[in-house]
Amino acid sequence: MKPYSYRIEGGKPLKGDVNISGSKNAVLGVLAASMMIDGECTLENVPDISDVHVMIDLCRLLGARIDVSTAPEGSLVLKIDPRSINTYKATGRAVSKIRASYYLLGALLGRCGKASLSMPGGCNFGQRPIDLHLKAFKAMGASGASPEDVVGGIITLTADPLRGAKVFFDIASVGATINVMLAATKAQGNTTIINAAKEPHIVDVANFLNAMGARIKGAGTDTIKIKGVPVLPGNFSYSIIPDQIEAGTYMIAAAVTGGDVTIHNMIPTHMEPLSTKMREMGYLIEEGDDTIRVARYENTKITGTNIKTSPYPGFPTDLQPQAVVLLCMSKGISKMHENVWQNRFQYIPELTKMGASINIFDRIALIEGIETFKGASVNATDLRAGAALVCAALAANGWTYINHAEKIDRGYENIVQKLNSLGASICRTEDENGFEQDMEA
Ligand code: UD1
Numbered sequence: 001m002k003p004y005s006y007r008i009e010g011g012k013p014l015k016g017d018v019n020i021s022g023s024k025n026a027v028l029g030v031l032a033a034s035m036m037i038d039g040e041c042t043l044e045n046v047p048d049i050s051d052v053h054v055m056i057d058l059c060r061l062l063g064a065r066i067d068v069s070t071a072p073e074g075s076l077v078l079k080i081d082p083r084s085i086n087t088y089k090a091t092g093r094a095v096s097k098i099r100a101s102y103y104l105l106g107a108l109l110g111r112c113g114k115a116s117l118s119m120p121g122g123c124n125f126g127q128r129p130i131d132l133h134l135k136a137f138k139a140m141g142a143s144g145a146s147p148e149d150v151v152g153g154i155i156t157l158t159a160d161p162l163r164g165a166k167v168f169f170d171i172a173s174v175g176a177t178i179n180v181m182l183a184a185t186k187a188q189g190n191t192t193i194i195n196a197a198k199e200p201h202i203v204d205v206a207n208f209l210n211a212m213g214a215r216i217k218g219a220g221t222d223t224i225k226i227k228g229v230p231v232l233p234g235n236f237s238y239s240i241i242p243d244q245i246e247a248g249t250y251m252i253a254a255a256v257t258g259g260d261v262t263i264h265n266m267i268p269t270h271m272e273p274l275s276t277k278m279r280e281m282g283y284l285i286e287e288g289d290d291t292i293r294v295a296r297y298e299n300t301k302i303t304g305t306n307i308k309t310s311p312y313p314g315f316p317t318d319l320q321p322q323a324v325v326l327l328c329m330s331k332g333i334s335k336m337h338e339n340v341w342q343n344r345f346q347y348i349p350e351l352t353k354m355g356a357s358i359n360i361f362d363r364i365a366l367i368e369g370i371e372t373f374k375g376a377s378v379n380a381t382d383l384r385a386g387a388a389l390v391c392a393a394l395a396a397n398g399w400t401y402i403n404h405a406e407k408i409d410r411g412y413e414n415i416v417q418k419l420n421s422l423g424a425s426i427c428r429t430e431d432e433n434g435f436e437q438d439m440e441a
Contacts, residue, residue: 001050002430006405006416009425010375010396014259016422020247020266021047021413022075022240025100026201029178030208030240031055032103035064035082036110036186037212039234046076046240047413050406054097058104061092074414088112091154098410102130102175106182109142109159116156132169132176139165140180140187164189164228172197172311177224178205184226185214193224199312200270204241211236242290244270246412248319249387251275251294253419255283255302256329256395260295261422268292273315274323280305281330304334304369311340321347321388327367328356329395336365347385350378354392354400375400380407387412394424401429 022045032055034041046052048070056066056078063086067079088108095101095118108115119130131147134155138145142157149155164187167180177197182205184191196202198220206219212234215227247266251274254261268275268287275285275292282302286293296302304327309317317340327334328351338344345365348358353376357368375398380386386408393400402408405428408415419426 001406003404003406005429006390006393006402006408007427007429008390008393008400008402010373010393010398010400012394012423012425013257014254014261014394014419014422014424017262017264018250018418018422019073019264020242020250021045023047023201023204023243024049024051024245024411025174025199026204027052027240028055028098028100029103029201029205030238031059032100032107033182033205033209033212034080035059035062035085035104035107036182037080037082037232037234039083039232040079040081041212041234042237043078043080044071044075044237044239046078047243048074048076049409049411049413051098051100051410052076054094055100057094058090058092058101061094062087062090062104062108082111085111088114089116091116091118099128099175102133103179103182105133105137105155105157106179109137109157109162109183110186113159113161114157116154119150119153119155130175132171132173133179136165136167136176136180137183139167140183140191141165162187164191164226166192166194168194169196172222174199174202174311177202181206181209181216181219181224181226184228185209185216185232186230187228189228191226191228193226194222196222196224197311198222200241200244200267208238211238242266245316245318245384247271247292248274248316249322249391249412250418251278251292252319252322252326253391253394254294255296256326256391258296259422260293262291262293264291266290266292273313274319277305277307277315277323278326281326302330304330304332304367306335306337308337309339317341317344318384320344321385322391324348324358324365324367325351325388325391325395328358328370328392329372330369332369334367334369336367338363338365346381347388350381350385350389351392353378354389354396356392372397374398377401377403380404383407383411390415390419390426394419394426
């Protein structure tokens with residue numbers, strides 16, 4: 001895909017209402033899960049984002065039938081029939097575009113008893129091993145799951161057969177938890193996952209699997225129990241939960257522009273780690289049943305705070321870059337401790353170009369509050385880093401060009417239209433280095 005940029009004129013407070021789309025991370029797991037159905041299903045509230053299109057392509061390459069249509073409000077509706085799947089191999093180039101392609105291991109093991117996958121891609125923030133996934137598959141009776149079995153970057157697992165097992169994770173991994181739920185759904189006997197991850201999208205994937213005919217209990221707690229079943233009849237409709245990270249990004253965008261925005265179609269309890277920090281900083285956070293309003297009290301100083309990312313219900317690492325922008329726009333010194341990923345501060349030099357004052361000590365960023373950002377030409381180093389640069393650019397004085405904005409579109413449905421409807425001035429330009437060229441012109 002040809003790279004493109006976002007051009008943003010900052011300094012305009014965001015005002016009004018915005019709707020949150022379906023969860024990226026939930027739908028990627030759900031799409032993989034749907035490959036095991038012995039029938040059809042309809043998925044609603046699917047976000048129209050590039051990662052979803054990559055996953056649809058991967059499923060079609062396996063032979064699955066997926067009809068895509070658009071609902072009136074812009075989300076996708078997918079009619080899925082995987083009964084035409086004719087291969088257990090997901091080894092095309094597209095696999096390396098997204099991290100979540102690894103869910104096809106669990107799903108294909110469940111459906112075909114065999115699965116071949118090229119090692120998955122995704123955002124680059126340090127080592128992203130899949131050892132926990134492979135150890136669990138091995139414990140469940142899959143052969144080929146040792147590191148030395150990877151040949152030419154491809155791993156091939158064979159269920160001999162797949163049996164339920166007790167699986168313990170040293171680290172509460174989102175991906176490994178979902179992958180084991182997928183495989184265990186069709187394994188013989190019972191599986192227990194101990195120290196499971198508890199993120200909202202894990203609950204959504206488990207709910208979807210149960211709607212397919214699976215027997216899963218405990219998703220959302222640290223112990224998940226799965227009774228394997230031989231057949232998954234399907235023939236149902238399912239609506240994906242709202243995206244926690246998109247909602248948090250709009251909360252932060254509203255806050256740093258001094259705006260007043262009500263965010264709709266979201267789940268306020270998923271936002272508690274962020275809402276609590278924002279209240280502590282001095283923002284007005286008003287919760288409804290499925291809305292949150294973010295604004296500033298008059299004449300209240302916004303003060304800095306300390307944040308540490310950790311698995312749910314802790315502060316989400318996927319909101320870390322956006323939250324650093326929030327901390328930049330507060331009084332005093334704040335601390336951000338990245339406790340999930342090894343190397344997730346790669347975007348900070350880009351924020352520094354916009355006037356941020358941040359020092360990094362290993363996994364801790366010390367942030368000194370500034371009055372505001374200034375426009376610059378910057379690069380989106382990954383999806384959420386790009387979202388953070390959008391937040392900074394919306395608050396900044398002057399124009400910002402965010403290059404490689406296609407990375408942002410991996411996870412944000414209609415971000416340009418949504419922000420413009422709130423009063424922002426943002427457009428997409430094919431011109432990668434538009435800033436320098438405009439300055440010269
Ligand atoms: C998912 C999300 C990603 C988010 C992350 C943490 C998707 C598609 N991606 O990624 O956006 O940042 O959760 O909330 O849903 N680990 C191992 N071995 C493994 C697996 C993980 O050591 O086999 C470690 C990782 O290096 C990391 C930690 O566990 O330090 C968490 O990773 P994990 O929860 O698995 O992240 P992903 O599922 O890849």
